Amino acid sequence: MEELIQILEEIQPDADYENCTTLIDDEILSSFDVISIVGELEDTYDIRILPVEIVPANFNSAKAIYAMVQRLKK
Amino acid sequence: MPFTSLAFLILTAVCTIVYYCIPSSCRRVWLLLISCLYYMAGGPLLILYLLFAAVTTYVGGRYASRGYKAAVVIPLVLDFGVLAFLKYTPLVVSLLNSLRIWSIPVPRFVIPLGISFYTFQAVGYLLDVYWKRCEEEKNFGHYLLFVGFFPQLMQGPIGRYAVLSKELAGTNTFSGEAVRRGLIRISYGFFKKMVIADNAALYVNCIFDQYQSLKCLGFQGVLMYSIQLYMDFSGGIDIACGIAEMMGIHLSENFRQPYFAQSLTDFWHRWHITLGTWMKDYLFYPISLSSWMSRFRKTSRKLFGKELGRAVPVGAANLIVFFAVGVWHGPELHFLAYGLYHGLIIAVSGMLTGPFRRMKKRFGITDQSVPFQAFRMARTFVLVNISWFLDRSGSIRQALVMFKDSFSGKLFSLTVISPGNPHYCLTRFIPIAAGCIIVLVISILKERKKDVLKAAASLPSAVLIAGIIAVFLLTAFFGVRDGGGFIYANF
């Protein structure tokens, strides 16, 4: 989780990843950020993220992103 | 049948009244009937194009839900093929002719109304089904209504199946508030289109058509165009949403005070929103997540380092998206240039995000500071207006010449539209100026998250009715006799 937050901070530092649950809904993360995050996650965790996964529910909070990564790692 | 015609007014009124009088189980059939009637008024055979798009994506959807890739690819090729064939054949033929080997007569097709809009909507559904973002629709009638719901057929908004199909279910009961809200939005749309946009168009057409002899006034022309385009397009959307609203159906919003945008990216989150999100979901993400893009990312990282290496592929994907936006607007180079201009600026600013962030930190600028926000807003407005030169001109050359000439000579002329008649010019200019102030005030309130529509809908009936009558009379008082149709109905 810490590693994930570090990745997120690097891409978009102006967000409160601990508490925010509306990263997409409130447009804190832009589509640019989302794609940058996806790229970073793919490389770091060696996973493939398909278009199916790009839904707000998966990116609205750091927890949700973490859960998605855990799911895909399996 | 344009939104501004008497026939459409009658159709809408009959549609709404009957909609509330019949049992909810019949409502979809009724809306479908009215939609077909509306579409066939423009030429009975044109509905075949709509049916073709609907049938291919419907059948495709049945198989795509089971994971067949071909069920997505074939309808995609067919539907975009029809769109491309109708829109680009004349261009291709004239290009071939310019080689001077053949001389093929340039065909002229009747472009079916709203084909770009419903094709995008139908294809969106198919991809959603394939990517399991929504359930497949088994009932073809229900699906056809989703593709061809009449208020949005002509110029959008481009709806999503998961949202719109629920809205169209027809289970709502009569609500006076919904009717009031709808009527207010329709009136507001008419006001924007007939009072502001049509008058601004007089200036725009005059300045852009005579740019060679005028050799100045380019800025006035493009400012007027920014007014015309916004009022025309968002006015049309207001009418479409208002009609749906009267029946308790919420269509997606297509505009959110676009000229208050902080950046071009932000602009596209506020302008023609449904096209922007369509492009994002069905083009930008799939391209960005493709395996070749993933390989490109790895190479790019090696070449440019971590930060820039991450931004370059995203920028490239973005450029492809805006290339598509340009192509969507029409088979002309200036539209392509318009798309690429936006794409390039957004891509470059994406790559410079890191350095900018560090710079802001050093100078102690925060995004929340009001002067900085004002600066960003002004800068974005200027950038957008430069792109309008490309959008409105007949050629890239014209756009460049006009832009260059704008810096010399006169900046503003009230009487350019009718030099000998200042009184007439004033009667054309006043509604533009006054109208813009009204829209600006409403926009500021909306930007501050005030629900203007709700406040207006809760006014006493007498005030509301008087207001609607006043708007109606104003459209005639300040109306332009040959105002022409909606701009986006041509796409």
Add this chain to the structure above:
Amino acid sequence: MRIFKKILPCAAGICLFLAINTLLCFLIIPYQFTRVKVHHIEEDEIQDLILGSSHGASALDPSALTAETGRSCYNGAAGGQYACDNYYLLKDARRNHNTERVIYEYDPSYWLRHDSMNANARYLQSVMEWSPVSLAYFRDLCLGADLRYALMPWFLYDIKTQEMSGRAELKLSDSYRTYGTALFTDSVQAFEEDGMIAIADSSNGSREIPVLSYGPETEKTEREQWKQFERLLEYCERNGIDLVVVTTPVPESTYLVNESFYRESHDKMSKLADQHHFSFLDYASSSLAEGCEGRDFLWEESSFSDAEGHMRVTPAKAFSALFAKHLTGLSVS
């Protein structure tokens, strides 16, 4: 009771709108001679009804025709009246009377353009008596048109506040009530009792020669105009009304500049005339035929008030006498 409460404000609103709208129509729309023409067409027993546009209004003198034929005749032609408008005018006449013959003035330049917000047509419709004919006319004219054109016809006129009181006064005058013609007579033109618009011999309009031609851009309009004309033609055939189509002379210089256009339009109408067995007398493109009576003056520049071909009154009456003779020479079916 609850529904009544809800409907009441709406009904009041509609009444308010209608009241304001009527007032604005009253103040803004100028009084036009079309209203007098429609009144005569609806009230009088007319055997020969002249229909068409401004060329016909100024060149065809019903008295000259009556003198030769002995039949009652009225000139219902007016500027801005297209085939569709003339069709409904004819139907309006036929509601109460037995029009026996239509003399249709064919100005081919009307086949090139059509204004979807034709103010003349809207006015013509509005001054007709309420009847199924005027309702059908409203439907044709307004249903597909801009709703302001349909519902607020004052939108078509410039709002001149200083003229409003004059317009109101006129519409309250005796002359208005009695359909007098004097109001429309001035130094430029006289509105005669038989519907002719007599343009003064001293009147001078634009001498700029119009350039007329058919092309791909006029194709759609032209098709629509022919469709409308054929509707009138069919109506005549169905009801046993004789149809005579006439093109009035135009100045020689205008003809020569647009020779191919006039020839083409002549051929198009001739073809239709042959198919449907109606008479077509073309004084524009046959004007140069050697030996034609009146050759010496009818196509002279001086016979017209402008280059478009609006005839001055003296040559117009001479032309009408000539036309009347040709008319009696035609076999009457």
